[in-house]
Amino acid sequence: MIKLTEEEKRIRHRDVERRRRERKGDEINALSREKYKTDPGYRAKKKAVATRWFKENPENVLAQAKRYREKNKDKIWAKAHTEEAIENKKQRMRKDYSRNRQLRKEESSERYNANREKITRNRRLKGYNTKTECVEYKGGKCVVCGAIGHQSMMTFHHRDPSKKEFSISSKLANGWTLERLKPELDKCDLACASCHNYITWLIKNIDLIELGLVEQ
Numbered sequence: 576m577i578k579l580t581e582e583e584k585r586i587r588h589r590d591v592e593r594r595r596r597e598r599k600g601d602e603i604n605a606l607s608r609e610k611y612k613t614d615p616g617y618r619a620k621k622k623a624v625a626t627r628w629f630k631e632n633p634e635n636v637l638a639q640a641k642r643y644r645e646k647n648k649d650k651i652w653a654k655a656h657t658e659e660a661i662e663n664k665k666q667r668m669r670k671d672y673s674r675n676r677q678l679r680k681e682e683s684s685e686r687y688n689a690n691r692e693k694i695t696r697n698r699r700l701k702g703y704n705t706k707t708e709c710v711e712y713k714g715g716k717c718v719v720c721g722a723i724g725h726q727s728m729m730t731f732h733h734r735d736p737s738k739k740e741f742s743i744s745s746k747l748a749n750g751w752t753l754e755r756l757k758p759e760l761d762k763c764d765l766a767c768a769s770c771h772n773y774i775t776w777l778i779k780n781i782d783l784i785e786l787g788l789v790e791q
């Protein structure tokens with residue numbers, strides 16, 4: 576009898592195994608799948624083998640997976656697009672989202688703190704430039720006294736307070752553009768600060784004025 580070397584034994588075993596698989600591969604696969612599901616010991620062993628195999632032959636495994644994906648494209652697509660699979664994916668994404676939300680919050684506040692000075696400076700500059708545009712859009716001078724002043728002295732007065740949705744200055748601070756402000760600007764007149772103060776006072780105290788109790 577010829578004595579086989581370890582290597583020859585291994586090759587022979589592999590060939591026997593391959594022939595057996597060719598004959599009843601499906602049957603063997605079904606059995607082993609069933610066992611994998613029901614037998615935790617078997618499952619652990621299979622996983623260990625697969626992990627080791629993957630670590631030793633990463634390229635082979637990836638190539639094999641690629642071949643499998645190409646061959647079974649339709650099957651994989653169908654499996655990933657059942658209602659259940661879609662719902663599972665949604666849930667997974669939701670979970671990831673909430674898990675990452677805290678992280679993203681922290682990152683963004685870190686970024687803000689690191690650049691706080693630059694960010695607020697840019698915001699103020701943007702507000703300044705937009706206010707210049709708004710003052711120009713409204714004619715550039717006080718509608719009451721005709722004064723042309725520095726933009727810090729110019730205010731936007733709502734003709735009809737009941738139609739006021741917000742104050743222009745608050746939105747300028749929030750970085751709104753002229754285009755976005757136009758609908759609200761159209762309800763306003765440009766007034767210098769002193770005229771604006773006076774108009775506001777007049778409106779508020781119209782009763783006292785009518786009663787002749789205060790001077791206009």
Ligand SMILES: [Zn+2]
Nearest residue numbers: 717720767770
């Ligand atoms: Zn004025």
